[in-house]
Amino acid sequence: MMEVADVVSGYGRIGVLRGTSFAVIRGECLGILGHNGMGKTTLLRTIMGLLSCQNGCIRFEGRAIERLATHQRARLGLGYVPQGRQIFPTLTVRENLLFGGIAKSWRAKSGTGDILPRILNDFPELKRLLDRPGGALSGGEQQLLALARALCGQPRLLLLDEPTEGIQPSIVAAMIERLHDLRARYGLSILLVEQNLDFIRGLANRALLIHRGQIGREIPRAALTDPTLVEEFIASV
Amino acid sequence: MALDIVFAVGFQVLSGVATLLITSLGLAIIFGMMRVINLAHGEFLMLGAYAAILSARAGLNIWIAMLVVAPLAVGGIGLIIERLIIRQLYGRMVDTMLATWGLSLALIGAVTMIFGNTVAGFSAPLGSFAIGSFTASAYALFLIVAAVILLGGVWAILRFTPAGLIARGTMQNAEMASALGVSPDRVYAVTFAAGSAVSGLAGALIAPFSGVVPTMGAAFIAKSFITVITGGAAMLAGTFSASGLLGTVATLGTFATTPVFGEVMMLAVAIVLLRLLPQGITGRFFRRAL
Numbered sequence: 001m002m003e004v005a006d007v008v009s010g011y012g013r014i015g016v017l018r019g020t021s022f023a024v025i026r027g028e029c030l031g032i033l034g035h036n037g038m039g040k041t042t043l044l045r046t047i048m049g050l051l052s053c054q055n056g057c058i059r060f061e062g063r064a065i066e067r068l069a070t071h072q073r074a075r076l077g078l079g080y081v082p083q084g085r086q087i088f089p090t091l092t093v094r095e096n097l098l099f100g101g102i103a104k105s106w107r108a109k110s111g112t113g114d115i116l117p118r119i120l121n122d123f124p125e126l127k128r129l130l131d132r133p134g135g136a137l138s139g140g141e142q143q144l145l146a147l148a149r150a151l152c153g154q155p156r157l158l159l160l161d162e163p164t165e166g167i168q169p170s171i172v173a174a175m176i177e178r179l180h181d182l183r184a185r186y187g188l189s190i191l192l193v194e195q196n197l198d199f200i201r202g203l204a205n206r207a208l209l210i211h212r213g214q215i216g217r218e219i220p221r222a223a224l225t226d227p228t229l230v231e232e233f234i235a236s237v
Numbered sequence: 238m239a240l241d242i243v244f245a246v247g248f249q250v251l252s253g254v255a256t257l258l259i260t261s262l263g264l265a266i267i268f269g270m271m272r273v274i275n276l277a278h279g280e281f282l283m284l285g286a287y288a289a290i291l292s293a294r295a296g297l298n299i300w301i302a303m304l305v306v307a308p309l310a311v312g313g314i315g316l317i318i319e320r321l322i323i324r325q326l327y328g329r330m331v332d333t334m335l336a337t338w339g340l341s342l343a344l345i346g347a348v349t350m351i352f353g354n355t356v357a358g359f360s361a362p363l364g365s366f367a368i369g370s371f372t373a374s375a376y377a378l379f380l381i382v383a384a385v386i387l388l389g390g391v392w393a394i395l396r397f398t399p400a401g402l403i404a405r406g407t408m409q410n411a412e413m414a415s416a417l418g419v420s421p422d423r424v425y426a427v428t429f430a431a432g433s434a435v436s437g438l439a440g441a442l443i444a445p446f447s448g449v450v451p452t453m454g455a456a457f458i459a460k461s462f463i464t465v466i467t468g469g470a471a472m473l474a475g476t477f478s479a480s481g482l483l484g485t486v487a488t489l490g491t492f493a494t495t496p497v498f499g500e501v502m503m504l505a506v507a508i509v510l511l512r513l514l515p516q517g518i519t520g521r522f523f524r525r526a527l
Contacts, residue, residue: 103418
């Protein structure tokens with residue numbers, strides 16, 4: 001589905017990613033685990049084109065995308081749920097959702113069509129919030145909205161940047177259920193970066209470790225159940 | 238008799254406010270949406286006036302020349318200028334100001350060279366009407382109506398159309414907009430052209446009473462600028478409230494004293510207001526408005 005090969009990226013001269021390589025297989029959820037400052041967000045921003053890829057190659061469905069503009073990558077089928085959710089604060093929830101589908105519907109000249117009812121069917125808790133400004137929502141509601149907004153663009157690969165950040169622990173389990181469900185229904189592949197071990201274990205088919213801008217070995221399934229084993233694994237890299 | 242004066246003054250105030258609103262809106266759109274300060278705004282007004290007067294002289298119906306040709310011509314010029322100059326300087330506010338200031342001098346020079354530095358006549362294409370014992374220009378009434386339609390039209394486009402939604406979202410978070418498949422470059426190009434077209438239309442609308450000279454922009458740029466800054470972040474509510482306030486002060490000041498002193502009073506009010514509300518009127522009030 002997507003291959004990332006020897007990607008170098010960062011802010012100014014400070015290298016954050018130093019030759020990062022991995023692949024996402026169609027239909028899977030790949031989790032990338034790493035502490036703060038190890039390059040998780042930088043990785044997703046580079047894949048989306050929000051940071052320029054200084055070296056290396058990114059292929060999506062066989063096509064090199066590392067020189068494309070961000071909006072072109074999005075139109076190819078990349079959906080992005082960024083850190084901090086980046087909801088448009090003064091647009092209403094309805095407008096936030098419509099914006100998610102607007103590039104697609106505008107180009108197809110089909111109007112906003114039936115995307116909105118379908119999304120609301122999958123996110124019934126957003127229905128009563130439709131006319132509220134996005135900025136007035138709680139963290140958990142915004143996370144749902146960011147996810148729903150990304151799905152309005154009908155992506156094939158979803159990039160999730162720390163979806164559990166700022167979310168009450170009690171609804172993390174519900175979010176895992178929700179994402180499993182959506183993945184099956186929309187035929188999504190998912191690339192998830194997280195530092196929450198429980199979330200990765202609950203959602204990902206396999207997990208890689210990112211450490212100082214490089215992807216290490218696959219984390220053994222057994223190690224995922226125990227934080228101390230993961231720490232030992234990190235130390236052994 | 239006394240009532241006549243009230244109506245006549247009220248009408249003058251409304252027409253002063255309408256003029257300020259019309260001549261500021263194009264600048265407000267470009268600044269509000271793109272954070273680009275277009276110091277060539279006055280010359281965009283001037284180009285609109287020339288586009289109208291030239292096409293009218295060439296035999297075109299004067300209303301078509303003013304309401305269609307002027308905005309289209311200046312919108313097209315804006316599109317070219319965005320591509321050649323503004324696009325190279327996004328995010329560099331001071332550089333953009335310098336470049337558009339240079340552009341303003343170049344446009345004045347070019348128009349002077351081609352058409353000469355003479356005042357071209359352009360009579361108000363409507364007669365006058367009476368308010369009691371006073372007469373008022375029917376064209377001024379037309380300007381007031383035009384200001385209302387223009388403001389309402391821009392608001393409706395932003396509020397109800399897909400293009401307006403794209404514009405508002407991109408203005409709030411351009412990075413996220415691009416991650417959702419919208420090209421910010423494209424949005425900025427269209428916004429700049431739209432703001433230019435509004436400026437062109439404004440130039441044509443004010444031409445009958447301002448006269449058409451290459452340097453006519455200078456009389457408006459400062460006032461438009463102060464209106465936009467006083468208005469603050471919400472471009473439509475800001476322009477509306479600031480032109481309402483400053484236009485009223487200037488017109489009443491002019492009535493009480495002289496036109497020069499009227500403008501001095503307007504500037505004084507703007508300075509005091511910005512001292513009290515550094516973020517402009519909409520930094521404190523109507524924050525959620527457009």
